[in-house]
Amino acid sequence: MQRLFAGTPFDRPPTCERCGRLEAECTCPPPILEPVRIAPDKQTARVRLEKRVKGKVVTVVANLSAEGNDLPELAAKLKEKCGSGGTVKDGLVEIQGDHVTTVENALKVLGYRTKRG
Numbered sequence: 001m002q003r004l005f006a007g008t009p010f011d012r013p014p015t016c017e018r019c020g021r022l023e024a025e026c027t028c029p030p031p032i033l034e035p036v037r038i039a040p041d042k043q044t045a046r047v048r049l050e051k052r053v054k055g056k057v058v059t060v061v062a063n064l065s066a067e068g069n070d071l072p073e074l075a076a077k078l079k080e081k082c083g084s085g086g087t088v089k090d091g092l093v094e095i096q097g098d099h100v101t102t103v104e105n106a107l108k109v110l111g112y113r114t115k116r117g
């Protein structure tokens with residue numbers, strides 16, 4: 001079979017750096033980049049209530065960096081505590097409804113310092 005890309009960079013298919021096999025044949029697990037987490041007690045979460053469209057309110061947790069914290073996991077815990085829906089958006093955890101006190105308490109249990117506003 002004639003090599004279609006002979007003499008071009010495509011002549012050499014990319015190979016995996018770890019197993020040396022062609023990337024198409026590589027079965028290595030994707031590299032895990034261990035994020036650098038910040039200890040909860042070194043952080044102060046800002047908890048506040050925000051109004052959204054149609055008169056809805058959400059409890060917003062701010063001031064926790066997406067790099068230093070597992071925000072999706074934190075959001076999952078807070079949602080469970082509040083029995084409410086929520087999301088992570090632009091580095092903020094949002095829980096639907098007014099759950100400021102519940103969120104504050106849950107954060108404290110996890111070791112975070114909290115501040116309203």
Ligand SMILES: [Zn+2]
Pocket residue numbers: 016017018019020021026027028
């Ligand atoms: Zn590999």
